[in-house]
Amino acid sequence: xxxxxxxxxxxxxxxxxxxxxxxxxxxxxxxxxxxxxxxxxxxxxxxxxxxxxxxxxxxxxxxxxxxxxxxxxxxxxxxxxxxxxxxxxxxxxxxxxxxxxxxxxxxxxxxxxxxxxxxxxxxxxxxxxxxxxxxxxxxxxxxxxxxxxxxxxxxxxxxxxxxxxxxxxxxxxxxxxxxxxxxxxxx
Amino acid sequence: xxxxxxxxxxxxxxxxxxxxxxxxxxxxxxxxxxxxxxxxxxxxxxxxxxxxxxxxxxxxxxxxxxxxxxxxxxxxxxxxxxxxxxxxxxxxxxxxxxxxxxxxxxxxxxxxxxxxxxxxxxxxxxxxxxxxxxxxxxxxxxxxxxxxxxxxxxxxxxxxxxxxxxxxxxxxxxxxxxxxxxxxxxx
Numbered sequence: 001x002x003x004x005x006x007x008x009x010x011x012x013x014x015x016x017x018x019x020x021x022x023x024x025x026x027x028x029x030x031x032x033x034x035x036x037x038x039x040x041x042x043x044x045x046x047x048x049x050x051x052x053x054x055x056x057x058x059x060x061x062x063x064x065x066x067x068x069x070x071x072x073x074x075x076x077x078x079x080x081x082x083x084x085x086x087x088x089x090x091x092x093x094x095x096x097x098x099x100x101x102x103x104x105x106x107x108x109x110x111x112x113x114x115x116x117x118x119x120x121x122x123x124x125x126x127x128x129x130x131x132x133x134x135x136x137x138x139x140x141x142x143x144x145x146x147x148x149x150x151x152x153x154x155x156x157x158x159x160x161x162x163x164x165x166x167x168x169x170x171x172x173x174x175x176x177x178x179x180x181x182x183x184x185x186x187x
Numbered sequence: 188x189x190x191x192x193x194x195x196x197x198x199x200x201x202x203x204x205x206x207x208x209x210x211x212x213x214x215x216x217x218x219x220x221x222x223x224x225x226x227x228x229x230x231x232x233x234x235x236x237x238x239x240x241x242x243x244x245x246x247x248x249x250x251x252x253x254x255x256x257x258x259x260x261x262x263x264x265x266x267x268x269x270x271x272x273x274x275x276x277x278x279x280x281x282x283x284x285x286x287x288x289x290x291x292x293x294x295x296x297x298x299x300x301x302x303x304x305x306x307x308x309x310x311x312x313x314x315x316x317x318x319x320x321x322x323x324x325x326x327x328x329x330x331x332x333x334x335x336x337x338x339x340x341x342x343x344x345x346x347x348x349x350x351x352x353x354x355x356x357x358x359x360x361x362x363x364x365x366x367x368x369x370x371x372x373x374x
Contacts, residue, residue, distance in 0.1 A: 010230070010231065011229075011230030011231035011233070012231045012232070012265065013231075013265060016265050017265050020264075020265055021317060021319070024313070024314070024317060024319060025319060028314060028319070028320075031312055031313035031314045031317065031319070032310075032311075032312050032313075033310075033311050033312070033313060034308055034309065034310050034311070035272065035274055035275045035278060035308070035309045035311065036275075036278065036306060036307065036308050036309075037275060037278035037279045037282055037306070037307050038282075038304070038305065038306045038307075039279070039282035039283060039286055039304065039305045039306075039307070040303075040304050041286050041289070041290060041300070041302070041303035041304065042198075043197070043198030043290075044197065044198035044199045044200075044287075044290055044291075044294075045199070045287035045290055045291065046198070046287075047282075047283050047286045047287065047290075047303075049278070049279035049282055049283060051271040051275045051278070051279065054261075054275075056263055056264075057263050061261065061263060063261060063268055063271065064261075064268045067270060067271050069256065069276075069279050071279070071280075071283035071284075071287065072287075073287065074241075074248065074250060074251075076243055076244050076248060077207075077243075078199065078200060078203050078204050078207055078291070079287075081250055081251045083254060084238040084250065084254050085222065086279075086280045086281075086283040086284035086287065086356070086357045087222055087280070087284065087356050087357060087360070088222045088223075088224060088238045088241075089256075089276050089277075089279055089280035089283070090276075090277065090280045090357060090360060091222060091223065091224035091236070091238070092224045092226070092236035092238065092256050092258070092273075092276055093258075093273045093274070093276035093277045093280065094273070094367070095224055095225075095226035095234075095236055096226060096234050096236060096258035096273040096276070097258075097273035097274065098369075099226055099228050099234045100231075100232035100233075100234065100258065100259075100260060100266075100273065102228070103228060103230075103231055103232055103234075104231075104232065104265070107231075113228070115228070116227075116228035116234075117225070117226065117227050117228065118225065118226045119223060119224070119225045119226075120223065120224045120225075120226070121221055121222070121223050122221065122222045122223075122365075123219075123220075123221050124219075124220045124221070124222065124356060125218055125219050125220070126211070126218035126219075126220060127211070127215060127218045128354070128356075128359075129354050129355075129356055130208060130211060130218065130354075131354060132208070132211060132212060132215070132218070133215075137359055137363070138354055138355060138356045138358070138359035139356045139357065139358075139359030139360035139363065139365060140356070140360055140365045141365070142365065142366050142367075142368070143365050143366070143367045143368070144367075144368050144370070145367060145368070145369045145370070146369075146370045146372070147369065147370065147371045147372065147373075148372045149371065149372070149373045150373075150374075154373035154374060155373075157371070157373035158371050158373050161369065161371050161373075165369055167315075167316050167317075167318060167325055168316075168325060169273070169274050169311060169315075169316055169325045169326045169327070170273045170274060170277060170326065171325070171326075171367060172315075172324055172325035172326030173274070173277060173326035173327055173361060174360060174361075174364065174365055174367060175364050175365065175366070175367050176324070176326065176364050177361065177362050177363050177364035178309075178326060178327045178328070178329065178330050178361055178362065179329055179330070179362070180281070180329075180330045180331075180332060180358060180361060180362050181329070181330070181331050181332070182285075182332045182334065182348065182352055183331070183332065183333045183334065184334045184336065184344070184345050184348045185333070185334065185335045185336070186334075186336045186337075186341035186342075186344035186345050186348075187337075187341060
């Protein structure tokens with residue numbers, strides 16, 4: 001094997017991964033991040049977020065370009081279907097976080113992956129949002145993630161998924177909740 | 188005023204909005220929705236979700252096209268920065284849901300909007316994700332949403348934001364959490 005093959009597994013540069021872990025052990029302030037999104041209302045339920053700058057590793061940083069994402073409602077929910085609904089982006093965030101964790105953890109453990117695919121389903125009863133029932137919550141009542149993994153020994157693959165769940169930021173946010181403050185400038 | 192001006196306010200078709208509310212009051216099963224995303228791992232922390240089909244109003248439906256979104260990590264987090272991180276999509280989802288609610292509620296109340304913009308910030312300490320501290324959670328520790336609204340009387344605008352918070356699906360998910368089940372096919 002070449003040096004490259006030793007360091008890169010499942011597309012993860014494990015040398016950089018372990019160097020990052022060592023760096024954080026030496027200076028834990030490196031691990032404090034702040035992520036940001038800005039959003040502009042366009043019309044009706046259609047709006048657009050931009051994701052660009054963030055703080056991390058004790059400095060201001062930016063993604064290589066500003067990423068923009070629209071959200072809207074489909075016609076059945078009185079929108080123009082310019083983009084997915086906000087609640088569907090939560091499903092993407094959850095699948096993406098667990099999958100990135102699977103790739104990193106598998107690489108760190110020397111577990112070979114050929115396929116990681118998933119489906120996330122979320123059940124929601126709009127009686128809550130619509131204000132037609134005080135007993136129905138506004139958000140999802142249940143989320144189900146179904147993974148298909150191929151590559152290494154099935155038990156190793158299952159163990160990687162479990163460790164990703166234990167260390168996933170979005171899984172933590174979605175299952176445990178986070179305090180949210182809302183400030184309004186209506187000047 | 189023309190009929191169109193009477194029915195469409197802030198880009199929201201209020202006639203359809205109220206007709207939808209009446210329809211749901213008549214048959215509450217219409218309000219049961221299921222949203223879905225599928226995700227494919229590409230390489231390393233880079234993966235891609237597709238959002239297309241959903242169930243609602245007692246039938247299978249699709250968005251007008253499959254919407255796809257990538258996620259990745261920036262180089263400082265051992266990725267290639269092909270897209271925002273999964274946790275940043277949560278910020279977009281939160282801003283988008285509150286903003287769509289503001290537009291709908293303002294329209295229903297006859298409140299005029301000329302601007303709704305927001306910034307969402309999320310603080311996260313990666314010592315949790317990295318497995319370097321058992322006392323630090325994996326997800327965000329705090330989210331802050333800052334809204335700027337212009338248009339109608341400031342008190343009316345503030346009241347619309349508060350009602351949107353009270354009826355937001357993503358705000359509910361993010362603040363209160365949701366049960367998540369994970370199934371693995373590692374055959």
